[in-house]
Amino acid sequence: MPLVLASASPARLATLRAAGIEPVVIVSGVDETQVDGLPPAELALQLAELKCAAVAARDDVPPHALVLGCDSVLELQPAPGSGGHGEALGKPRDAADARERWRAMRGRSAVLHSGHSLREVASGRVAAATGSTLVHFADVSDDEVEAYVATGEPLHVAGAFTIDGVGGAFVRGIEGDHHNVVGVSLPLLRELVIELGHAWPDLWT
Numbered sequence: 001m002p003l004v005l006a007s008a009s010p011a012r013l014a015t016l017r018a019a020g021i022e023p024v025v026i027v028s029g030v031d032e033t034q035v036d037g038l039p040p041a042e043l044a045l046q047l048a049e050l051k052c053a054a055v056a057a058r059d060d061v062p063p064h065a066l067v068l069g070c071d072s073v074l075e076l077q078p079a080p081g082s083g084g085h086g087e088a089l090g091k092p093r094d095a096a097d098a099r100e101r102w103r104a105m106r107g108r109s110a111v112l113h114s115g116h117s118l119r120e121v122a123s124g125r126v127a128a129a130t131g132s133t134l135v136h137f138a139d140v141s142d143d144e145v146e147a148y149v150a151t152g153e154p155l156h157v158a159g160a161f162t163i164d165g166v167g168g169a170f171v172r173g174i175e176g177d178h179h180n181v182v183g184v185s186l187p188l189l190r191e192l193v194i195e196l197g198h199a200w201p202d203l204w205t
Contacts, residue, residue: 048115074159
C-alpha cells in the first residue's frame with residue numbers, strides 16, 4: 001500500500017525508509033501561521049491535519065494511498081509553580097532567534113509534540129493523534145550555542161535542535177519515543193494504520 005508523506009522533512013523520510021517504507025513525498029505548502037493560539041500539543045495536531053488534508057485533496061495522489069501529515073512543536077516547560085502549558089516553539093525565525101532559544105532551553109526540559117494525521121484517500125477516513133516525548137537539554141556554553149547556530153541546522157527544525165544530527169550531543173536524555181523527537185513516531189503511526197483497518201507490514205516495500 002503506497003504511503004504519501006505530506007512533509008518536506010528529510011529526517012521523517014529517513015526514519016520511514018529505515019523502517020522499510022518508501023513513501024512518495026508531496027509537500028503540502030500549508031501556511032503554518034494560519035493556526036495560532038492553541039496549546040502546543042493541539043497546535044501540532046491541527047497543523048498535521050491541515051497538511052494531510054491539503055495533500056489528500058490533490059489529483060496526483062493515488063486513490064488507494066494513505067496520506068500522512070506530521071508537524072512538530074516544542075513546548076518549553078513553564079517555571080515551577082506557574083501552572084498552565086509552556087510556550088509553543090516551532091522553527092526559529094532566524095539565527096538570533098535560535099540563539100535566544102538555546103540560551104533559554106539549556107539545562108532545562110521540554111516536551112516535543114509531534115502531531116500525526118493519517119488519511120485513507122479512498123474512503124476519506126482519518127486517524128490522528130499526537131505523540132509527546134520529554135527532552136532534557138544539556139547546560140551548553142555560550143560558545144557551543146554560537147557554534148551550533150553557525151552550522152545552520154537549528155534554523156530548519158522545530159525547537160531549534162535535532163537528536164539525530166549535530167545537536168544530538170546537546171540532548172542529555174529523553175523520556176518516551178526517540179522517533180517522535182525526530183518527527184514521526186513509528187509505534188504511533190503503526191497504531192493509526194491499524195485503526196484504519198490495515199496491517200503495518202502492508203506498508204513495507
